[in-house]
Amino acid sequence: MLNAIEIAPKIWWVGGLDWNERSFHGYTTERGITYNAYLIMDEKVTLIDTAKATFADEFIQRISQVVDPSKIDVVITNHVEMDHSGCLPKIHELAPNAKIYATAPAGVNEIRAHYGIEGVEGVKTGDSISIGERTLHFVATPMVHWPDNMVTWCPEEGILFSNDAFGQHFASTKRFDDENDLCEVFKQAKKYYANIVWPYGAQVQKAMGALGGLDIKLIAPSHGVIWRSHIPEILEKYQAWSTYQMEERAVVVFDSMWHSTEAMAREICDAFIREGVPAELIDVKHMHVSDIMLEMSDARYVACGSPTLNSNMMPTMAGFLTYMRGLSPNNAGRIGIAFGSYGWAPLGPKQVYAEMENAKFQMAAPVIAQQWIPSAENLSQLQETVVKAIEAARA
Numbered sequence: 001m002l003n004a005i006e007i008a009p010k011i012w013w014v015g016g017l018d019w020n021e022r023s024f025h026g027y028t029t030e031r032g033i034t035y036n037a038y039l040i041m042d043e044k045v046t047l048i049d050t051a052k053a054t055f056a057d058e059f060i061q062r063i064s065q066v067v068d069p070s071k072i073d074v075v076i077t078n079h080v081e082m083d084h085s086g087c088l089p090k091i092h093e094l095a096p097n098a099k100i101y102a103t104a105p106a107g108v109n110e111i112r113a114h115y116g117i118e119g120v121e122g123v124k125t126g127d128s129i130s131i132g133e134r135t136l137h138f139v140a141t142p143m144v145h146w147p148d149n150m151v152t153w154c155p156e157e158g159i160l161f162s163n164d165a166f167g168q169h170f171a172s173t174k175r176f177d178d179e180n181d182l183c184e185v186f187k188q189a190k191k192y193y194a195n196i197v198w199p200y201g202a203q204v205q206k207a208m209g210a211l212g213g214l215d216i217k218l219i220a221p222s223h224g225v226i227w228r229s230h231i232p233e234i235l236e237k238y239q240a241w242s243t244y245q246m247e248e249r250a251v252v253v254f255d256s257m258w259h260s261t262e263a264m265a266r267e268i269c270d271a272f273i274r275e276g277v278p279a280e281l282i283d284v285k286h287m288h289v290s291d292i293m294l295e296m297s298d299a300r301y302v303a304c305g306s307p308t309l310n311s312n313m314m315p316t317m318a319g320f321l322t323y324m325r326g327l328s329p330n331n332a333g334r335i336g337i338a339f340g341s342y343g344w345a346p347l348g349p350k351q352v353y354a355e356m357e358n359a360k361f362q363m364a365a366p367v368i369a370q371q372w373i374p375s376a377e378n379l380s381q382l383q384e385t386v387v388k389a390i391e392a393a394r395a
């Protein structure tokens with residue numbers, strides 16, 4: 001078992017490594033998950049967050065390598081979602097006199113609702129506590145990722161305990177960014193943002209504003225690696241992601257039965273490439289929706305295609321569009337194209353168009369529905385639609 005790891009003098013990582021977890025609310029976690037918790041050995045022994053309940057044994061063992069868990073005086077619950085609070089009842093049982101802090105009123109109410117624990121001290125932005133040589137300052141960050149979220153700032157150490165913010169679903173024995181494969185870390189940070197934090201850009205912006213000007217030496221999230229050497233880069237990424245900045249790039253997502261919609265998808269993808277816009281062709285059958293979100297989250301152009309199956313779009317495409325719509329209320333400035341084939345009624349492509357319109361894409365053209373097999377001429381006309389899409393983006 002991995003030991004507790006000292007990440008700064010007298011501050012220990014005591015979390016859990018979930019090597020084989022492959023799903024978080026249906027989002028694929030191909031690199032596993034970590035549940036980071038931190039133990040500060042000060043005059044008041046302080047625990048920041050806990051771990052998923054199934055990790056109670058190894059979590060308590062790690063704490064015990066540093067201190068008897070019954071000696072914990074203070075527990076900071078930055079977020080009540082159960083991946084971080086699952087071991088709170090165990091800590092409450094082992095250290096019944098420990099003072100628990102959470103946001104007021106959301107965190108306090110959520111702890112009561114989940115665990116029946118009373119007497120939690122509610123805190124708000126601007127509140128702070130002294131734990132001895134160190135102070136802990138609280139900044140509420142509602143909806144990053146639940147209403148109760150907050151981050152905890154320790155100015156004496158320059159550590160921001162950021163909970164879900166700046167996290168990545170990434171299990172590793174190495175705790176710091178510069179000890180790991182950075183490409184993978186940033187990819188997982190982006191996938192995490194696209195699938196968990198994306199709907200809350202305005203709230204992220206507000207939180208970033210509240211943290212501006214701090215001399216941050218470490219960002220210690222509750223998932224993945226601790227940011228030590230690449231803090232400006234991850235802050236810059238969050239700035240770009242939370243303001244929905246896009247790249248001049250296209251993704252073409254489709255499903256097909258007898259290759260007609262696939263032929264249209266290939267033609268649209270090739271048309272973007274011919275116009276100098278990098279493009280990616282994605283068969284929704286072969287890529288998980290959470291990976292498609294990673295690819296499309298900062299793409300300026302999104303084309304979605306489905307044939308008609310039983311008077312509907314393909315269930316695969318409906319699943320993707322439903323998932324995407326839930327995550328992306330802000331598609332302002334994103335150009336959409338809806339297309340697809342049909343035999344006797346163009347219902348599939350029309351449904352795709354309606355879903356994209358509801359998701360507030362700027363649609364470049366009316367729905368492109370092709371009966372039976374697209375001819376060479378039909379396909380060549382798709383180039384005009386792509387040109388229109390690019391013109392719309394650059395207008």
Ligand code: FEO
Pocket residue numbers: 079081082083084145146164222223
């Ligand atoms: Fe990592 Fe919102 O929990």
